[in-house]
Amino acid sequence: MREIVFDTETTGLDPRTGDRMVEIGCVELWNLVPTGRTFHAYFNPERDMPAGAEQVHGLTAAFLADKPLFRDTLDELLAFIGDAPLIAHNAGFDFGFLNAEIERCARDPVCLSRMIDTVGMAKKRHPGAKLSLDALCTRYGIDRSHRVKHGALLDAELLAQVYVELRGGRQIGLELAADQAAFPTHPPSMPGERPASALRPARPHAASAEELARHAGFIARIKDALWGTAPPLAR
Template sequence: MREIVFDTETTGLSFGGGDRLVEIGCVELVNRVETGRTFHAYYHPERSMPAEAYAIHGLSETFLSDKPVFAAAVADLLDFLGHAPLVAHNAGFDFAFLNGELGRCGFQPVCTKTRYVDTLQIARSRHPGAKHSLDALCGRYGIDRSHRVLHGALLDAQLLAQVYVELLGGRQIGLGLVDDAAVVAAVATAAAVPVARPVRAPRHFAASAGELAAHAAFMARISDPIWGAAAAG
């Protein structure tokens, strides 16, 4: 199964309030294992960068000034996403911006409730009452985040991919009991097929007369054997 774990950086908290998407990072998983394929892009927001947002991700207006606007580069992103389920942390936030940007340039939303996975909801279910930020979950599962100084979409997506696997059972995710009916039927069918085994004639291990005579001669050369003392006692 192919899944895409992704994260975004924005100019603020509300797409409807005029904020824009400025960075997206995506990590491809197949059967919950990272394939090494990623997607990363910066976008010109077509507006100013608030100081509060800059303090979080460090993306300045100068840095973004030569980046493409979202509409000019959206095709590459859609090609990478394909039709895979989309995984994000506090997914409603990221999906609102991604769908908002897509709608703004005439595309249908890709983040629907039947397609997305929210790791924040999974974390709240698995660890009620605990902290559920990405940093807190990395700490809980021993995931190294020492290189995370500022928020970055691709780095956060890579960390989230590891957290996601841990939330679903870690690297032993595939070691559960088999519940696939087709697999069970195949195993049962294989067990019912008789296995042809060659029948060997019985082997005879009795010593020959010559071997018995040689053994007796050897034993006769042993002086004061311990088994003789045991028999005399």
């Protein structure tokens, strides 16, 4: 199953009051395994960058001034996400900004039925615990030492690891032997992919009487064999 984990950075908290998306990062998963395919883009928000937002992600108005507008990258983004489920942390926030930008381009918004919220998943799995991305990375032993500031692609990569853990993490691997053919590691379209083969029964490894006789005849033909001249072991 193909899924997309994504994160956004913005100029503020509410697209309805004029805040804009300035960065998006997407990570592709196939059956909970990262494929290595990502999508990342910065956008010119066509407005100033509030100091509070800049402190969170470090993106300045000057840095974003020469970046493309969201509408210039929309088709590429939509092609990448396709019709896959979209996973985000506090997903309502990210979906709100994503759809606000899409609607600015007079295009249909992404259906909310595709939304998977890892905050909601974490609440069910760890009731009463801290639910921030940092806290979940710490809980699951995910290295976030390189996360000095928020960044959409970096946060999506960290969230992809958190999402796998919320889905069962390494325990998933214990079930693969039951039906390997049903869970390919990568998409079937990847180069060099081979179809899964049926499991074969274990082969018997005991030598037959005929094989033992042939082996004894072969050994008998060897002259001055080392094992024939070795002194007996002391007892």
